[in-house]
Structures are given as C-alpha cells and as structure tokens.
Amino acid sequence: MDERFEKLEPIRVSALDEILGEPFKVLDDGFIRVIDYMGNDSSIVQAARVSYGKGTKKMREDRGLIRYLLRHHHTTPFEMCEIKLHLRIPMDAWRQWIRHRTANVNEYSTRYSIAIDAAMKTLPGEWRMQAKVNRQGSEGFLEEELGREMTEDELKLHAFARDIYNKRIESGVAREQARKDLPLSTYTEAYWKIDLHNLLHFLRLRMEKNAQLEIRKYAEIIGREIVKRWVPVVWEAFEEYSIGSTQFSSKEIELLKFIYSGEKEKVNELAASLGWLKEKEGNLSANIERMEFEQKLDELGISYPW
Numbered sequence: 001m002d003e004r005f006e007k008l009e010p011i012r013v014s015a016l017d018e019i020l021g022e023p024f025k026v027l028d029d030g031f032i033r034v035i036d037y038m039g040n041d042s043s044i045v046q047a048a049r050v051s052y053g054k055g056t057k058k059m060r061e062d063r064g065l066i067r068y069l070l071r072h073h074h075t076t077p078f079e080m081c082e083i084k085l086h087l088r089i090p091m092d093a094w095r096q097w098i099r100h101r102t103a104n105v106n107e108y109s110t111r112y113s114i115a116i117d118a119a120m121k122t123l124p125g126e127w128r129m130q131a132k133v134n135r136q137g138s139e140g141f142l143e144e145e146l147g148r149e150m151t152e153d154e155l156k157l158h159a160f161a162r163d164i165y166n167k168r169i170e171s172g173v174a175r176e177q178a179r180k181d182l183p184l185s186t187y188t189e190a191y192w193k194i195d196l197h198n199l200l201h202f203l204r205l206r207m208e209k210n211a212q213l214e215i216r217k218y219a220e221i222i223g224r225e226i227v228k229r230w231v232p233v234v235w236e237a238f239e240e241y242s243i244g245s246t247q248f249s250s251k252e253i254e255l256l257k258f259i260y261s262g263e264k265e266k267v268n269e270l271a272a273s274l275g276w277l278k279e280k281e282g283n284l285s286a287n288i289e290r291m292e293f294e295q296k297l298d299e300l301g302i303s304y305p306w
C-alpha cells in the first residue's frame with residue numbers, strides 16, 4: 001500500500017452503539033431512535049485538517065479546534081458527520097419538523113398503508129393557555145375542571161374521526177382520500193437523515209423556549225440523549241456557545257454600557273428612541289424587543305433601568 005495512505009478503521013462510537021435502535025419515548029405514543037450514523041468528533045477534526053489519520057493529535061488540541069470551528073461558524077467540517085433517526089410524531093409537530101429542508105426524509109405513506117391508529121392525547125392538566133405577548137406561544141394552563149372537559153371532547157373527536165376513516169376504508173374509498181379528515185394529532189413515522197451542521201441548526205431552533213413544546217421534547221432528546229453521546233466534544237461546545245449563550249444587538253450593547261456607567265438619562269433616551277417606553281394606561285405597553293432585552297438582563301441579574 002502507498003505509504004502516504006495509512007490503513008483506516010471504521011469509525012464507531014461505543015456510547016452511541018449502546019443505544020442503537022433503542023427507542024426514547026416522547027409524548028404519549030411517540031419515540032425517536034438512532035438507526036445509523038457516520039463519523040464522530042474526530043471526523044470533524046480530520047476534515048478540518050484534511051490529513052487522514054493525523055487528525056487525531058492530542059485530544060486537547062482536537063477539542064480546541066472543534067470549539068474554535070463552532071465558535072467561528074466554520075461549518076463544513078460538521079457536515080462530515082451524519083445521523084439517521086427513526087421517529088414517531090404527531091402530524092402537527094411533524095409539519096414544523098419537515099420545514100427543515102436540509103435533511104433526507106422518508107415518511108410513512110397513508111396512501112399505501114392504513115393510517116397509524118394513534119393520536120396524541122392531552123391530559124386534563126396539560127391544556128396550555130394562549131400567551132398574551134408572544135402570539136405564537138403558550139403560557140400557563142387551563143384550570144383542571146375545564147381541562148377535563150377538553151380532554152373528554154378530544155377523546156370523542158378522535159374516536160369519531162377514526163370511525164369515519166374506518167368506514168370509508170371498509171366501503172372501498174381510496175386510502176389517499178379516506179385520510180383527509182383525520183386530526184393533526186394522528187401519529188406519523190419517518191426516517192430522517194441529516195448532517196451534524198444542519199442538525200445543530202435544527203436543535204438551536206427547536207430546543208429554544210419559543211419553539212412549540214411538543215417538537216421541543218423531541219429536540220431535547222436528540223440533543224441531550226443522542227448528540228451528547230455521539231459527539232460529546234461538539235455537544236459541550238454547542239451547549240456553551242449556542243443554546244446556553246445570549247446575543248446582544250449593537251443598541252443593546254450601547255444600553256448596557258449606559259447601565260454600567262449609571263447614565264440613567266441616556267438609557268431612557270436611547271430606549272425611548274427605540275420606541276420601547278411607550279405607555280398605555282400608565283404602564284409600559286408590551287414591546288417584544290424590550291421584553292427580550294429584559295429577559296437577558298434577568299439572566300445577568302441586572303434590574304431594569306425603566
């Protein structure tokens with residue numbers, strides 16, 4: 001063999017091999033499991049150095065390189081790792097999931113097969129209330145009594161929709177048409193293959209507190225149970241630089257400087273010029289940007305200057 005090319009061994013990650021094929025339960029009847037994977041932390045280093053075999057220098061140096069790449073958005077080495085997952089998920093959450101276009105997907109076909117006879121159920125204490133400021137979000141829960149009614153209605157609706165579906169199928173209606181009135185809570189299944197760069201992008205968006213709770217539960221498991229085992233050095237850096245970090249805009253940095261130097265007038269002047277301090281009935285009216293800045297100040301233990 002040409003001595004420039006040393007023999008390579010297949011890459012395996014024992015911590016991930018241990019859970020290969022094992023389903024992690026999500027929601028009431030969903031799951032996610034690893035089917036296959038390619039690469040590990042060292043594959044990223046290897047690609048970055050484009051030096052087969054020599055990529056695995058001292059782990060400390062490899063760790064430093066991975067952290068540098070992630071911090072500076074040098075993304076292509078992360079595309080060298082891929083993972084294939086099998087998931088079972090309600091269709092409404094799947095509808096959000098499938099917006100991530102950089103994966104390869106095969107979904108269970110309800111044209112070929114009978115739709116999965118399971119729909120996500122909601123317990124009486126799990127009905128979330130509409131959030132007042134974030135129009136896409138939820139906050140707090142319905143009182144249990146009302147929740148019980150919602151849950152009873154949900155069970156009736158699921159049963160009714162399923163009966164009608166079954167009746168259509170038994171009468172010979174095509175599966176592709178019979179399915180049209182099944183609720184969005186019906187479970188579907190898919191194989192989903194994605195590279196690590198795009199997976200981290202997915203996790204950044206879907207582990208975030210503004211993402212819908214249901215998809216967040218899947219993302220949490222992918223991140224904390226799967227990616228953490230697969231590429232622990234990447235995961236550590238990702239937790240630090242991405243999901244555990246906060247960004248400040250240039251105006252927010254200006255405000256922070258004024259806050260630190262105790263220039264309250266300048267803080268208020270700048271905040272007012274940004275339209276953050278408008279009042280309604282004697283109180284500050286809701287302003288998403290101001291409220292997001294307030295959340296960041298909370299994280300830093302700084303009280304609001306207004």
Ligand SMILES: Cc1cc2nc3c(=O)[nH]c(=O)nc-3n(C[C@H](O)[C@H](O)[C@H](O)COP(=O)(O)OP(=O)(O)OC[C@H]3O[C@@H](n4cnc5c(N)ncnc54)[C@H](O)[C@@H]3O)c2cc1C
Pocket residue numbers: 099100101102103136198201205206210211212
């Ligand atoms: C909290 C939240 C709320 C959301 N609300 C809504 C909503 O109300 N309505 C709605 O429609 N969607 C909504 N989305 C979906 C969102 O707009 C994105 O479609 C979704 O998050 C996928 O992100 P992406 O395009 O970056 O990911 P991917 O599709 O995985 O793409 C990754 C990256 O690749 C690049 N890319 C991929 N394909 C293309 C392309 N064809 N052209 C150019 N660049 C490309 C982009 O840089 C992209 O960021 C929401 C998402 C989140 C997280």
